[in-house]
Amino acid sequence: MTAELSPVDMAKYVAAKRAAEFVEPGMRLGLGTGSTAAWLVKILGEKVRGEGLQITGVPTSSRTAALAREQGVPIATLEELKWLDLTIDGADEFDPKLNLIKGGGGALLQEKIVAAASDRMVVITDTSKEVETLGAFPLPVEVIPFGWETTRALIEETLGTVDVDGRDVVLRMAGDAPFVTDEGNRILDLHLKRIGDPRQLSLALNQIPGVVENGLFIDICDAVVIGHGDGMVELRDIQAGTVVQEQVEAEDHENLFTDIAD
Ligand code: 5RP
Numbered sequence: 001m002t003a004e005l006s007p008v009d010m011a012k013y014v015a016a017k018r019a020a021e022f023v024e025p026g027m028r029l030g031l032g033t034g035s036t037a038a039w040l041v042k043i044l045g046e047k048v049r050g051e052g053l054q055i056t057g058v059p060t061s062s063r064t065a066a067l068a069r070e071q072g073v074p075i076a077t078l079e080e081l082k083w084l085d086l087t088i089d090g091a092d093e094f095d096p097k098l099n100l101i102k103g104g105g106g107a108l109l110q111e112k113i114v115a116a117a118s119d120r121m122v123v124i125t126d127t128s129k130e131v132e133t134l135g136a137f138p139l140p141v142e143v144i145p146f147g148w149e150t151t152r153a154l155i156e157e158t159l160g161t162v163d164v165d166g167r168d169v170v171l172r173m174a175g176d177a178p179f180v181t182d183e184g185n186r187i188l189d190l191h192l193k194r195i196g197d198p199r200q201l202s203l204a205l206n207q208i209p210g211v212v213e214n215g216l217f218i219d220i221c222d223a224v225v226i227g228h229g230d231g232m233v234e235l236r237d238i239q240a241g242t243v244v245q246e247q248v249e250a251e252d253h254e255n256l257f258t259d260i261a262d
Contacts, residue, residue, distance in 0.1 A: 091217075
C-alpha cells in the first residue's frame with residue numbers, strides 16, 4: 001500500500017509519523033489542519049484504537065474535528081482544556097528561524113490560538129515548504145465580512161509602508177462565492193513575494209480595524225520535522241539547536257493509506 005503513495009504524500013506521512021513519537025500518554029494535544037496534519041490524526045487514531053493511547057486533542061478546524069471523531073481520537077475544546085502540552089500542525093512556508101506562513105487551508109485563526117496556547121509547537125512538512133525568506137506563498141489574512149473592502153484598502157495602504165516586494169490583495173474564493181472561515185470570516189491573500197520583516201508586518205496588519213489575524217507565526221514554532229519522499233526525516237529543534245536525520249519505516253496499514261484527507 002505504501003508503494004502507492006506519491007513522494008510528496010510519503011514525505012508528509014513520514015513527517016507525521018515521526019512527530020507522533022513526541023506524543024505521550026495523557027497529553028493535551030493541538031491538532032493542526034491540512035493534508036499533513038490529516039496524516040497525524042490518522043496515525044494517532046491508530047494508536048488510540050490499537051494501543052489504547054490516551055490523549056485529548058483540540059482540533060484547529062471543523063475539518064480536523066470531523067476527522068478526529070472519525071478516527072476515534074478523543075477531542076475537547078480549548079475552553080475546556082485551556083492550555084496544551086503540544087501542538088503539531090503543517091505550514092505553508094517556514095524560514096531558518098522557524099517563522100511560518102500558515103492559513104493556506106483557511107484555518108489560521110484557530111491554528112494560531114491553539115499553537116500559542118501550547119507549551120510546544122512542532123511543524124510537520126515536506127521539503128517544498130522551506131524558504132530562505134517568507135513571502136512567495138501568499139500571506140492569508142482573516143478579516144470580518146463587515147466593511148471588508150475598506151479593510152482591504154487599509155491593508156493595501158499599509159503594504160506601502162513595509163518591506164515587501166508585492167502588494168496584490170485578493171479575496172479568497174470557494175467557487176463562485178467568497179471562502180468562509182469556521183468563524184464566518186473572509187480570507188484576503190496578500191501576494192507579497194518577499195517579506196523583509198515578518199514581525200513588523202504582522203504587527204502592522206493586526207492594527208488594522210477589521211483584521212482578525214494574519215498567517216505569520218513568529219516565535220511560535222519550536223521544531224520542524226521535514227519528511228522526504230524516500231522516508232528520511234530531518235528534525236530541527238530551534239530551542240535545543242539540534243538537527244537530526246533519521247529513516248522512518250512506512251508501515252503497511254491499509255486503513256491509513258486509503259482516503260488520503262484534503
Ligand atoms: C491550514 C494550514 C496548513 O497547515 C497549511 O496550509 C499546510 O497544509 P498542507 O499540510 O496541506 O500542505 O495552515 O490553514
